[in-house]
Structures are given as C-alpha cells and as structure tokens.
Amino acid sequence: MDISSFAVFVFKRKVKTLRGFLNGVLKEEKNFFKILSLKRCETLKDLVLQNDFLLRALKAYAVLGRQITFPIKFGEKEYVLEISEYSYKPFSIIFRLIERDIITIFRETNYNLPVATVLLDNDSKILDANPQFERLFGFKREEIIGKNLNELIVPKDEIQDGFNLDKIAKKTGYIRVERERLNKYGKKIPVLVSGAPFKISGDTIGIIGVYEDIRDIKKIRQALYYQATHDILTSLPNRYLLEDRFNIEKARADRSGSKVALFFIDINRFKDINDTYGHEIGDRVIKFVADKLVKSVRKTDSVVRFGGDEFVIVFDEVKQIEDIVSIALKVVNAFS
Template identity: 30%
Template sequence: MVYRVLIVTADTEARDSLYVTFADATADSFCAEWVASWSAALPRLQAGDIDVVVLDSVLPGSKDSDAFVQVFASVPHVPIITLWAAHDQAHAERSLALGAKGYLLKGLFAGYLMMQLMEQIIGRKRADAHQSLERTRAQMTLHSISDAVIGTDMQGVVDYLNPAAERMTGWPHDEARGQPITRVMNLVNRKTDAAVPNPVGLVLREQQPMGMAAGTVLVRRDGSQVAIDDSAAPIVDLEGHVSGAVIVFHDVSEARSMTLKMAHLAQHDVLTQLPNRVLLNDRIVQAIGLAERSGNAIALMFIDLDHFKCINDAHGHAIGDQLLQAVAQRLLSCVRNSDTVSRNGGDEFVVLLAEGRNMQDASITAQKITTALAEPFVIDRHELRVTCSIGISVCPADADNAEALLKHADTAMYHAKQAGRNNYQFFKQAMNLRALERKDVESALAEALVRQDFMLHYQPKFNLQTGVVTGAEALLRWVHPQWGITLPERFVAVAEECGLLVQIGRWVLREACRQTRQWQEQGLSLASVAVNISALEFLHPDFVANVQATLQATGLPAACLQLEISECVLMHDAAISTGILQRLKDLGVQLAVDDFGTGYSSLNYLLAFPIDVLKIDKSVVHAISTSSGLVAQAMILVGSSLQYKVVAEGVENLAQLSFLKNRQCAEGQGYLFSHGLRNDQFARLFLGKPGVTGECAGARPSGDGC
C-alpha cells in the first residue's frame, strides 16, 4: 500500500533531505509531494488523499503556540508531524501537547525510524477512522431497531435513548439525558400498581445481566401503561471495567393479547365457543374432587344429535354449523350457570351437572334438553327439526374418574340410540357388553401384527402457491378379514388400551421409511414422508433410539422423515417433550406439531420446542367456510412469525384453498387434492416418471392422472 506524504517547507535543503530519506527507506511505501507554504498546502489537503503532513515549524509562526493550534485545528483529520531545527528539540516535544502526532529534527533523519513513525501515525489515523465508522454504524443501528434502548452511567443517570425508547417512554432524548433511569422508565406491578425496582439498578450493583420482574408494566410520561419485556446488562469498556448499564425493552401488549386469545381457543370449541374436551376434563376432575369432600354426587350427560348427517347432506355444512350453534345455546338455557356444556366434536355435546345433582335431578335436566331440542329451529329461512339421544353416568355410583364417567355416559348414549333415539338412558353395568367387541378387536389386532395385515396409504401435501407435491403423510389401514380396509378410528383406541399401539406405530414408521427410500432408489422424487406419532410412542423410553435404528436399517436420510406429534401430547409435559424433541432434532429429522389449534399451547413452550412445522387442525380449516377465518389467519400469522412452515389439514373446497393461499399458508393437504392412496397409486399419480414431481394442487385425482 502506498502512503501519500505532503512536505510543507520553504527550506529546500530540508525538503531534499526528506526526499532522499524516503527514497532510501522504501521506494514503494511512500509517495512524497512538496509545497513551500501552508497556504499552498490547504487546497491540496482538501482533495482528501493525503495520509500525513510534514510541516516545517518555521512556517506557522516560529514557536507561536497559538499558530500551531490553529493549523492543527484546520485539518483535524490529517496527522501532522512537525519539522524542527536540531537545537529546538524542547519546542518539538512541546508541539506534541498542542496536537502534533510526532516531530523530526533537521539533519537527524534516520530512514527506517522515520518510516516506522510514519506508519504508526498513519495506522493510528486509520484505526481511529475505523472506530469512528463503527461508532456511527452502531448508533445508526440503535436508531433503526424497533426495540427501545436506554443507556446510563454508573449512577443510573440516562445518557442515551434511541428513537424507539423515546416513543415508548414519552421522553425526548434531550430532556431524558441527565435524568435518573427510575424517572424516565417508571415501572410498576400490573395488578397492584406498586413500584417495581428498575433492573438497571440491580445491574449496576451486581455487575451482571438482569431481567424484569414478572407482571411489570411501563408507565409512560403521559401516565398510560404498556406491557413490556426487557433485559438489562452492564456496559464494559476495553479494559474490562463496568462504565454503565444498558436496558433493552419492547412492547409485548399484542403478544400477551394473542397469548390470551390462543389460550381461549385452546380451551374452547371454535364453532360454538363452548368449552372443549380439554377444559371439560379439567372441570370434571375439579367437580369430582369437590363431590368427594362434600359427599354429594355429580352427573355427566353425553348428547348426540339424531340423524344430524341428513341435515348436513340436505342443506350443506354451513346450515349444519349454524344449527350446532343454535343447539349449543338451547343446551345452555337448560342448565345452571355452575354447570358446564361442552362440545365433544361433530354433533356430540357433553353436559357436566355440578355438585348436588342426583339421578332424579339428571332425569329432569335430560327431559328439559330433549324437550327444548325437539322444538323446531329456523336457520336461514329453513325450519329444521332435530332430536337427541342422551347417555348419563353418575359419580360416584358409576365411576370415580373423568375418563370412566365419559366412557360410561358414551356407552349409555349408544343404548339410547338403539332404544329408538330421542330419549335418555342411565348407564348400567350390563351395557359393558360392548367390551366384548373390544376383546374381539384386541385379539384380532394381535393376530394382525403377526400376519402383517396392515398397510399404508399415502396422502400428498402440496405447496399452495406453486401446486408442487412437497411430501406425503403415511396413513395406517388395517386389512381385516371380515371388515375389509378398516380406518384407525375403529381400532386405535383398543390398540392403546391393550398395549399394542407402540408395536403398530413402529411398524408404520419402518414401512413408511422403507417405501420412501425404495421410491428414491427408483428415481422417484419425494422430499419427505410424515408419520404420526402417538403419545405412547413418543413417551416410550427407547423411542428416539428406535427412530435412529429405523433410519439406519432403511437407509432413508433423516431429513426426509417428518414426525408429527399432536399439540396435546407435547403440552402434557412440556419439559419432557422439549428433551425428546431436541434428541430427535439432533438426528436431523423434521418435527411437526399436529392438530394445532385443538390443545392448550403456551407460546413460550412453543418457542422452546425445536420444531419445523405447524399443522393447522382441520376443524380450524373447516371453520373458514362458516366464519371470517380469523382463527386460521391468526394461526398462520403465529406460525410464520415464529418461522415455522405452516401446513393446513383437511382442505376440502376451493374457498378454503383460496383463503389459505391469500394468507400465505405454505402447504396444504385434504380431500380437495386427494384421499390417501395405496403406494402404487400414489407413485403413479403424484411422483410420475423418475425425477418428476407431480403438480396436482386444486384437483382430485381421477383415474390414472390428476
């Protein structure tokens, strides 16, 4: 690199000596120019390419200190080395205090020493310029970010606010400077309005990072309050000494509001706004505990609408959904405020009759319900009539836990159906004859495992923007000798109860990986296969080891396997779930939260989970057709904000597809595109020729094509 030196002297002998010295030291490192006066030097310096000036001390006015100060001030960004007579070394050293970066004595030039001096001075200049640039960049960054930043000195006095902090606190920078942090950033408890210690004070005392106490809000200068999240840390100089503190915070009001909304959605049915199964189960447990202490009883009613499918088929799902909403309101009118009406899914409702309800009380309520629902409903100018079948179980007479109570009420409801519908039945132990069927299923399942009577169907997933097949979900089917191809709904619950679900799940995982790898070896392009994981599988001690062994045995790359775990399973014990998910992530597999929107998710835990995909539950997608789709839109927004891929399940019509595409939902699957298909059908329809990916979004498969 060549450095440019400007020699300013009227002494031609000194000038020539400097030229010779530069030439002897290194011909390539320095390029020297000469002017005879300071007035001639100033225009040359304005070009901005001079790295250092050698200035004869005679020119500014001999030993006039004020003259030197004026010269140094006129070009503050260019280092100046003064040139003195040999007997003026004392004055030369004094010039350093006035602003000179070094000095030379005429007749005593040592080439290599002068070059070192020049390089050191120029190096310091460029380092200072770099530091200045970095400071400018840092300040621009702090001014640009959306988080509020406040800096203080060691006494907690504010010395910096960025624009975001000005907006958040209501304090302009100039007015806040010099104020104590506790005045500019007034913190109180959200519930009590009591003052809360500012984290900056703790940081300065402890000299380590600190966070804000839970439930803290910021009181702005105008008295309004805003929920914030913050972190504070000490400012450490280059020598490692604490020189102040910085606090960074942002508005979390919308996030907290969204958390509350999501919590409500997690506990309530989207269509009717009634408590869902999660909240109902919690209330049943509480009611049982209260009844045990008081010696009273509670009753549980399982209600199923009779022939509701006929209404859906005749009038469409939109009318059917409005009818369900109207039924929910009539059910609420038949019970006390202390009772709970819950939608169990579809056209099923559950009513919890709280403490003090005996069988006679339950009979009266059941009669009120059947009478109320028998009255005609007027929906969109259609007069609709519907009846219901009710099963009733009583605690402690029939069971002493929520699961058994629900099971017995469900059993009694089926007997009400068999008794002609539009009636209610109390549970009786004789009704457990259904358990015989369960035994038959259990026995047949054990034999099916031995005979390998299971098969997988594959349902494609599509990129909603491009229509490209992005993967497939493996769906379990049981080829029963009498029933034929049987869906999991008929046997999975039995498999779980009899301890066969883990074995079946491992078969599904192994077969899906084997088939996908086989397609890849045949040159068929399938980016990933998704496999549903049950709670029993997920929590099994050697689950992760089995996944790893399966990948090794089949040769499928880990990145091609996507494991879908339901939201409820993950939230059952979030700490345990986080550990398992991280071990799976270390293997390299993709992780998806299934049935998102049906469980009780904490966004904090969701952030802690190392997941890749959020699958919006089909119930939320179906609600798009009957509402404004706010829930689906919120879930897409949450997933996208957390940088997860969002997949919509159960896409069944073009209106849903259009809504999802317009909201930038990444992927979708459902009957609008394709049902689950055998492996040969799937490969033919969606994988096509080797290396070709199907593009079938928005159309059902028909025959041998899309």
C-alpha cells in the same frame, strides 16, 4: 452519579428567535458555570456573551427549533452540550452538560437500534433513553431523565421484581424475561426485558435495559390458543379443553365436598338432517343447539362441543345425586 450539570432559563412567553431567547432569565442551575469556568449570570444574553461557542449553539437551536447536541471539551473531560425544551416549567429551555464517556457511548451504540433501550445509573435512575423507548412508552426523554425506572414503568405490585432484575443485571445480566410494563398513560404493555451491566474501564457504572414489544406476538399466541381449544362453528370450548375444565371443577368439588356432573348429549337423527337439507342447515342446527344449551345452564357450568353432533356439559357444585335429574330435565325442557 450525577446525571448532568445544567442551567435552566425561563421566558415570559414562548419564543422562537435568537433575539427572544436572549431575554431568558436564569431559574436554576447545577455546576454549569463552574464546569465552564464562567461567571454566574442571571440572563441568557450575559451567558452567551461570555462564550462564543454557547452563542453559536443557541443560534442553531433557534434555527432548528428542536433539541440539539454538540460535543464540547473542557480540560481533560469531554462533554455533550444539549439544549432542549424544559418540560417541567412553561416557556423554558435547559442547557445540559453530559459527560461524553457515559452518554455518548450509549447514544452511538443504541440510538439506531429497533428496540427500546434505556441507560440507568447504579440506583436505577434514568440517564438516557433511545427514541424507540420514547415511542414504546409514550414519554419524552426530558420528562424521565433522573427518575427511577422501576417507579416509572413497573406495576406497583411488581416493583420489587423490577429492583431484583436490576440487581441481576448489574451482576451477571439476563436475557428476554417476559414482563408487563406501564406506558405514560398507565396501560400495560407486554415486553421481553433484557438487562446488562454498563461498564467503562472495567467498572460497572450502571445498567442497560432493553425492551422488546411483544403485543403482536401475544395476540397471535392468544388467537392460536383459542383456535386450538375452541370450536370454530359454535365458539364453544372443544374436547381438548374439556379435560382442563373437568379437572378444575373436580378439584373445586373435592375441596368443598360437592360433586361434579358430566352430561353427554347428542342430536337424534342428525345425519338425516345433513343428508336431507344439506350441511349448511346442519351447521345452523348445531349452532341453535349450542345456543340453547348455553342458555339452559348456569354461567359457572361449561358447555363443550365434543365433536360432530356431540356435546358435553360439566355441572359444578352438585350437592345431591337427585339434583342431577332436575338439571337433566331442565336441559331437555329447553328443547320442548
């Protein structure tokens, strides 16, 4: 499906007035003159002299200084005439004719939605995108019209997954699949993706894709997980994460033929410290011990605050039982 018919006009410098726009020279076009039943002409002045509606549209564009759209009908077909800057060439504008039954329906139903929405043809090429899509991914709409969505925002190692989702969308549709997508600058954005077939008169002519930004949700989820699995005072993993860490190291040791050592440590007479000096000093002692333990082991070992004055250390890759003694002495010596 053709995205649109168009004509591009270029200028020697940036212009803002109607008189300046009339000096535009035709650079390229596709079926634009044919659809409008106009003679091909090389300047924008000659074009608008042939059609008073195009002259009024150009005047409006010059006054507003931004993209404009007008409904327009030729024969039995309805179109949207769009005039905007053409980002691919400096000092240029584009007149684009878009069939109304495709683009206008999308715009009327999707442009005011609070989520990013994009309209694709059956080959996953972008026909249109709403303002939220521009804001979420950082693209201007005119930059991405005609480009394959998967090649634009899907990470390279997941591009086949993107095409597979498009196939599902055309057949049955899907709702809120969590994925990562790339913005204009290559930064990954976590989103919930939904896809559905876009039909007119019962025929599937493309796909509507919806993207919900879940960056804030992910941050909250990560913060809640961290709070649930780490000790607030020392920032060490807590007893709920201990089993996970131990199982990982045990599985690794089973594969390599090594052993895992599990140390239980507590602070002698810690209750006396709290009772004599108060809980603020007790907390400082706990943090001091935690820091000493972390610095006395390897980065691959796990130090866990089990609760109160109790700590657990998981040592991986222990080759011999005798090695455990030397490890224990190293930990004890750290407090000498």
